[in-house]
Amino acid sequence: MRQQTTDEAATTPAVLAAAFLANHSIEEIRAKEVGLTEHSVNLGAYAGDRQVGAAQVQDRGLRVPGGALVRVAGLTSVAVAPDHRRRGVLTKIMRAVLPRSGQAVSALWASESAIYGRYGYGVASEITHFTVPTKVPFRVGVDADPTVVRELPREEAMPVVRGLYERFAETTVGPLTRIDGNWDYHFYDSARVQAGRTPLRFAVHPDGYAVYRAQPKWTDNGPGGTLFVHEFIANTPQAVTGLWRYLLDIDLVTTVEYEGSGDDPLTLLLPDSRIALRKRFHALHIRLTDLERALPLRGYLAPVDVVVEVADAFCPWNTGRWHLVANGGQMTVASTEAAPDLELDVRDLGAAYLGGIRLSTLAAAGLVREHTVGAAAALSNAMLAEREPSCREVF
Numbered sequence: 001m002r003q004q005t006t007d008e009a010a011t012t013p014a015v016l017a018a019a020f021l022a023n024h025s026i027e028e029i030r031a032k033e034v035g036l037t038e039h040s041v042n043l044g045a046y047a048g049d050r051q052v053g054a055a056q057v058q059d060r061g062l063r064v065p066g067g068a069l070v071r072v073a074g075l076t077s078v079a080v081a082p083d084h085r086r087r088g089v090l091t092k093i094m095r096a097v098l099p100r101s102g103q104a105v106s107a108l109w110a111s112e113s114a115i116y117g118r119y120g121y122g123v124a125s126e127i128t129h130f131t132v133p134t135k136v137p138f139r140v141g142v143d144a145d146p147t148v149v150r151e152l153p154r155e156e157a158m159p160v161v162r163g164l165y166e167r168f169a170e171t172t173v174g175p176l177t178r179i180d181g182n183w184d185y186h187f188y189d190s191a192r193v194q195a196g197r198t199p200l201r202f203a204v205h206p207d208g209y210a211v212y213r214a215q216p217k218w219t220d221n222g223p224g225g226t227l228f229v230h231e232f233i234a235n236t237p238q239a240v241t242g243l244w245r246y247l248l249d250i251d252l253v254t255t256v257e258y259e260g261s262g263d264d265p266l267t268l269l270l271p272d273s274r275i276a277l278r279k280r281f282h283a284l285h286i287r288l289t290d291l292e293r294a295l296p297l298r299g300y301l302a303p304v305d306v307v308v309e310v311a312d313a314f315c316p317w318n319t320g321r322w323h324l325v326a327n328g329g330q331m332t333v334a335s336t337e338a339a340p341d342l343e344l345d346v347r348d349l350g351a352a353y354l355g356g357i358r359l360s361t362l363a364a365a366g367l368v369r370e371h372t373v374g375a376a377a378a379l380s381n382a383m384l385a386e387r388e389p390s391c392r393e394v395f
């Protein structure tokens with residue numbers, strides 16, 4: 001296992017293609033990643049001269065409850081060659097990704113939820129997939145002005161979109177900072193990605209934007225296409241209503257598919273929230289690599305004074321009893337010998353870190369064990385965020 005030079009990372013796309021069962025060319029994987037390789041830590045696992053494993057660590061900023069921007073080790077492109085699996089390669093990769101001296105927090109999207117709990121990651125946010133019929137009216141009293149929305153060509157839209165995203169990411173828990181390579185990756189467009197749908201289209205409002213593609217379809221009853229929203233960013237209620245009215249009134253499509261937060265305002269605009277079908281999926285996973293540094297980086301909604309006993313099989317420096325005291329929104333963390341009020345695994349603190357998952361729910365499932373009545377609720381309330389985290393960029 002070693003950190004690769006940019007030249008050595010040239011063999012990584014082949015490992016990714018094999019591991020992810022890609023039906024597209026290695027050149028296309030390279031084209032999508034090109035802006036990221038130079039700005040990331042690229043890890044390679046080798047069997048002799050042959051590269052059999054890969055992982056990339058991106059330096060990303062993540063807005064956390066309380067408003068701070070926390071630098072996180074964004075883990076992605078984890079791949080082990082099919083003929084080298086279940087021999088401990090991933091575990092070696094994770095040892096390199098989670099050193100005590102690294103970022104205090106790590107984040108990832110998992111291809112399979114079962115993989116990363118053993119390394120201390122908890123599911124810290126979920127996305128909701130909405131399916132909404134078009135042309136549905138808004139409920140009485142919703143004021144929407146779609147006439148200020150303009151469709152812009154990609155080149156013209158991008159600088160505006162980037163400014164609007166940065167504004168959103170300054171005030172919202174969950175979005176990640178993006179360098180050029182992240183933008184290129186997230187908005188990568190090719191005939192293969194399109195798969196019969198249109199290229200990405202850019203609908204821009206003064207305070208937000210919707211990037212989408214459409215899949216035309218003709219039925220015996222007429223047009224029955226689908227609109228897929230790739231990214232929806234709104235900085236004001238006017239942008240929420242104006243952009244949704246615009247999208248829901250686009251001709252020749254009958255359905256909109258969209259992924260938002262669980263508390264997304266979309267359903268509140270509709271005359272009956274059941275018009276939008278909803279499914280929930282896991283989103284950003286968070287790992288507190290060094291909890292003593294990580295917990296004070298975020299803010300706290302309520303005062304709390306508890307001793308937690310933390311188990312961390314992978315990063316043993318987190319294991320032990322910690323006295324957590326939050327006052328005035330700030331938390332101090334100190335090692336202690338005092339009897340614990342709560343017992344939990346480090347992945348539960350990761351799950352609660354963005355304020356979208358309640359520790360009391362984890363306690364109800366028996367994952368967090370309470371020794372002092374009320375301690376789970378107290379820490380749970382302190383760690384909540386005002387809104388659900390908004391993590392929708394799969395990186």
Ligand SMILES: CC(=O)SCCNC(=O)CCNC(=O)[C@H](O)C(C)(C)COP(=O)(O)OP(=O)(O)OC[C@H]1O[C@@H](n2cnc3c(N)ncnc32)[C@H](O)[C@@H]1OP(=O)(O)O
Binds near residue numbers: 075079080087118
């Ligand atoms: C952040 C991201 O990039 S997510 C993308 C992850 N990559 C993929 O899904 C691509 C396809 N899969 C792969 O490349 C590999 O199977 C990997 C990376 C998931 C696992 O790599 P391996 O080298 O086989 O894992 P390794 O041998 O180190 O296994 C470590 C432990 O995890 C378990 N494990 C590994 N993969 C999985 C899985 N998919 N589901 C459940 N458990 C798993 C192993 O059983 C082992 O458990 P143990 O410690 O109890 O024995």
